[in-house]
Amino acid sequence: MHQAVNPDRASAFGSLPPATGIGLKPDHYATVLGEDDSAGDATPSLPMPAWLEVHPQNYFGDGGPPHRWLSAIADKFPLSFHSVGLSLGSSDGLNEYDLEKLADLCSRYDPAMVSDHLSFSGNAHHRFADLLPIPYTQEALDHFARQIDRVQARLKRPMLIENPSRYLAFADDEMDEIAFIEKLIAKTGCGIIFDINNVEVSCGNLGESAEAYIDAVDPDWVGEIHLAGHAIEEHESGPLRIDDHGSQVSNVTWRLFERFIARAGPKPVLIEWDTDIPAYTTLMAEAQKAQAVLDRSKKKNPFVSSEVETQPVRSLDDARDERIAETVRSI
Ligand SMILES: [Fe+2]
Numbered sequence: 001m002h003q004a005v006n007p008d009r010a011s012a013f014g015s016l017p018p019a020t021g022i023g024l025k026p027d028h029y030a031t032v033l034g035e036d037d038s039a040g041d042a043t044p045s046l047p048m049p050a051w052l053e054v055h056p057q058n059y060f061g062d063g064g065p066p067h068r069w070l071s072a073i074a075d076k077f078p079l080s081f082h083s084v085g086l087s088l089g090s091s092d093g094l095n096e097y098d099l100e101k102l103a104d105l106c107s108r109y110d111p112a113m114v115s116d117h118l119s120f121s122g123n124a125h126h127r128f129a130d131l132l133p134i135p136y137t138q139e140a141l142d143h144f145a146r147q148i149d150r151v152q153a154r155l156k157r158p159m160l161i162e163n164p165s166r167y168l169a170f171a172d173d174e175m176d177e178i179a180f181i182e183k184l185i186a187k188t189g190c191g192i193i194f195d196i197n198n199v200e201v202s203c204g205n206l207g208e209s210a211e212a213y214i215d216a217v218d219p220d221w222v223g224e225i226h227l228a229g230h231a232i233e234e235h236e237s238g239p240l241r242i243d244d245h246g247s248q249v250s251n252v253t254w255r256l257f258e259r260f261i262a263r264a265g266p267k268p269v270l271i272e273w274d275t276d277i278p279a280y281t282t283l284m285a286e287a288q289k290a291q292a293v294l295d296r297s298k299k300k301n302p303f304v305s306s307e308v309e310t311q312p313v314r315s316l317d318d319a320r321d322e323r324i325a326e327t328v329r330s331i
Helices: 007-014 028-034 067-072 096-109 140-154 177-188 196-206 208-214 250-262 282-296 316-330
Strands: 020-023 052-054 080-083 112-115 120-122 128-130 160-161 192-193 222-227 232-236 238-242 269-271
Touching: 028 067, 028 160, 028 208, 028 282, 052 112, 067 096, 067 238, 080 096, 096 140, 112 222, 128 192, 140 177, 192 196, 196 208, 196 222, 196 238, 208 250, 222 250, 250 282, 269 282
Parallel strands: 020 052, 020 269, 052 080, 080 112, 112 160, 160 192, 192 222, 222 269
Antiparallel strands: 120 128, 232 238
């Protein structure tokens, strides 16, 4: 399952394979473990993701079914921990409770990647469910970099920061988002989750060029790519794109993704679908579409050794065969 990865480049951000994964929901725990027999003996071979992403906040309890599932899944798949609660941009400092819980989880599962967002979710007195944008000023940059330094020192590993979906721009912004991210990487050594749906949402809402944004991102910054769907609300002032992760990836985002991969080569790519969770086969159809883009890419990922090719998604039969072989070897 785990691919050989060039250790010099992979050590920068993690060791996810440059192939397609999915955001894991409890609805699909049994399926990815090959334990969902609900369709009977006639179940066709199901495709398997190359890796899985989870929100660590869903596993902050010490035990119980969530950890029993995650332990079994971690034995079979590389994991990416995508935190939604560190609140790195909070002026009161990051969320210490989430950092300590995240550190415990990293010790327990040793994920291939750890990430959070270029945003804040509250202050010392209030927590919000949203990932709120921060102003792109030198003061915010210095503060955000200090929070990343703290997380990376505590976790003893580099982390990725995800570009946000934005619905407004601050009047006192001193630089654009790309310049802010570039300076953040230079100050901290972090990388980015490049969420291409978020590029479509932000650029569409703010009247900026998504193509120019895509072309300005250095592939060496990118440790992981996110693809997701969004909703569109029609207003008198025009359409407002809402980042709800509740539908298929849009045609615009697919074109932007292909544009980036043509330049960058294969990268770890995630299909995010967090609301109105679809059937597993629907989710994997999106994953296979993304995998086809990676497979068509001729350029090599700078994080992958020249001997390694992108692996196709595995069938459920393949996964079962591997588990049987492991069982036989252990007897
Ligand atoms: Fe994302």
